Amino acid sequence: MSESSVLVALRGVSFAYEDGPAVLNGLDFEVREGRALALLGRNGSGKTTLMRLLSGGLRPHAGVVTVDGTPVSYDRKGLTRLRTSVQLVVQDPDDQLFAASVAQDVSFGPLNLGLPDAEVRARVEEALTALDVARLADRPTHLLSYGQRKRTAIAGAVAMRPRVLILDEPTAGLDPDGQERLLATLDGLRAGGTTVVMATHDVDLALRWADDAALLTPSGVRTGPAAENLARAELLRAAGLRLPWGVAAAALLRGQGLLDGSTTGPRTAEELAALTTGRTGGRD
Numbered sequence: 001m002s003e004s005s006v007l008v009a010l011r012g013v014s015f016a017y018e019d020g021p022a023v024l025n026g027l028d029f030e031v032r033e034g035r036a037l038a039l040l041g042r043n044g045s046g047k048t049t050l051m052r053l054l055s056g057g058l059r060p061h062a063g064v065v066t067v068d069g070t071p072v073s074y075d076r077k078g079l080t081r082l083r084t085s086v087q088l089v090v091q092d093p094d095d096q097l098f099a100a101s102v103a104q105d106v107s108f109g110p111l112n113l114g115l116p117d118a119e120v121r122a123r124v125e126e127a128l129t130a131l132d133v134a135r136l137a138d139r140p141t142h143l144l145s146y147g148q149r150k151r152t153a154i155a156g157a158v159a160m161r162p163r164v165l166i167l168d169e170p171t172a173g174l175d176p177d178g179q180e181r182l183l184a185t186l187d188g189l190r191a192g193g194t195t196v197v198m199a200t201h202d203v204d205l206a207l208r209w210a211d212d213a214a215l216l217t218p219s220g221v222r223t224g225p226a227a228e229n230l231a232r233a234e235l236l237r238a239a240g241l242r243l244p245w246g247v248a249a250a251a252l253l254r255g256q257g258l259l260d261g262s263t264t265g266p267r268t269a270e271e272l273a274a275l276t277t278g279r280t281g282g283r284d
Contacts, residue, residue, distance in 0.1 A: 006066075008031045008065070009069075010024075011066060012026050012028065023046045026062075027046075032212075037195075038210035039051070039200070040203065050221075055088035085163050086164045087157035087158075089156075089157045090153075093149035097141045102139050102144070107159070110159050158189065162194065167186075171200070198210070204245055206226060206244070207226055211226060217235070231244075231247045249272055253266075
């Protein structure tokens, strides 16, 4: 891919918290337009720090953050440019929601941009609809279910119309139906032109959802096609992760002659069932 397809990047970035060791050291990292990117690593590997650097919540001690190849300046103008391009939604929605009602919370970001009232209303309606919470616009945020609070927090970021949406463990705490609905919503956002980055510990979800997987290891970040990176046992061990079941299932199917080397392996239980049913001709 060309450099022009890189939306936001870290170039030689290092960061350490006060009186602590370096969390990231000389890191190069890119978010490319249109690619669903899963960010994985053990606790303490630097995922949260990386996400906050990308979104302007932290400033690197060395190196630069770039948007469209241009280094970010940490004055008001530069940070506004970064934060209108990149939005981060943290894992716990209660850390992000604070307004009295859903609509008021979602409108906070656009209002801070100084947009006209009509534009703010349009953005709020668009975001609420995209996250399937329009019916909750007037509901107090403290009366929402956990899944509704998650969606409202994401809607607040979407209302900023970012080019890059970064989500920290967005499926954590959701039941299976809630997870499926959220993934469908993310597919809709991607179809509308938003590039999505998801930090997760769930290797099965990453294999199913992501185009690319970035694994944080003690020796740095390793980014590549999700199907390839998540099949590399040594890389997964270095990142403190296990092998996705879909990779193991594909290896078993190939060993039994049920899947050729050029065919993509199953990413979900439903795909595995469909694959094996097709091979057996639908016999019980």
